[in-house]
Amino acid sequence: MHWLRSIEATAPSYPAVWLIETARRPRNLMERSQLRRETAGALLARQLGCPEGEIAIGHDPAGQPKLAASQAGRLHISLATRAGIVAIALAEKPVGVDVELVDPAGAIPHEALHPDEQQMLGAIETGMRPLAFARLWAAKEAYVKALGTGFTRPPESFAxxxxxxxxxxIDDPSRGLRAEGLLRTIENGGRETLAAAAIVLEGA
Known part of the structure; x- marks a missing residue:
């Protein structure tokens, strides 16, 4: 998997993930969606070699982003936004990407975690727990995006x-599936630390 940080960078092959730092701080879901779509449109125009105005990102019935077939053939796309970072993943198979802010003061929602995850976090040094949780939750989000379900399925149902x-x-007994994904830790202009996760479901 290629990890890229510039909106001007093109990937030589897929899968690829771009983690684009922006100066914007969306205040609500609408502004986050707008930032995702604008950033993805500019990046995809360069990557796919077409005018930006021709990029069309729609959604499937489950709400997952989808490229027009005429533009990307069989490419799958996943998008995420957090703290001014826009994550864009492209792959030839179902892909999911997510970015989560490391929040030292944030409460961990133990009720939304698998028992194995609760045990894992409990064994980690207190000071390192926020980063571990951000990685864990980014991984969970990326996985359900690649599945195409989002959190219509309980997050505690897989580990x-x-x-x-x-x-x-990922260990998902209900689907008889075990999969592996990749993580990155990034600093957003020295202001925040974020955890990014991406996964491609090879057997999908």
Missing amino acids: VSLPSPERFR
């Missing part, structure tokens, strides 16, 4: 493990 700072694993 994320973090074998290293660069990788995560």
Whole structure:
């Protein structure tokens, strides 16, 4: 998987994830959606070699973003926004990407976690727990985006493990599925630390 940080960078192959830092701070869901679409439109125009005005990002019945077939063939897309960072993932198979802010003062929603995840976080040093949780939750979000379900399924119904700072694993017994994804930790202009996660479902 290629990880890119510039909106002007083109990927030589797929899958690829762009983590684009912007100066904007969306205040609500509408502004976040607008920032995602504008940033993705500019990036995709360069990546796909077409005018930006011709980029059309629609949604499937489950609300997941989808490129017009005439523009991208069989490419799958996933988008995320957090703290001015826009994440854009492209792959030839179902892909999910997410970005989460590391919040040292944030409460961890233990009731939304799988028991194995609760145990894992409980064993981590207190000071490192916010980063671990951000990685875990970004991984969960990325996975359900790749599935195309979003959190219509309970987040505690599958387990994320973090074998290293660069990788995560999914164990989803209800689907008989085990998968692995990639993690990145990024600094947003020295202001915030964020955890990014991306996964491609190879067997989908």
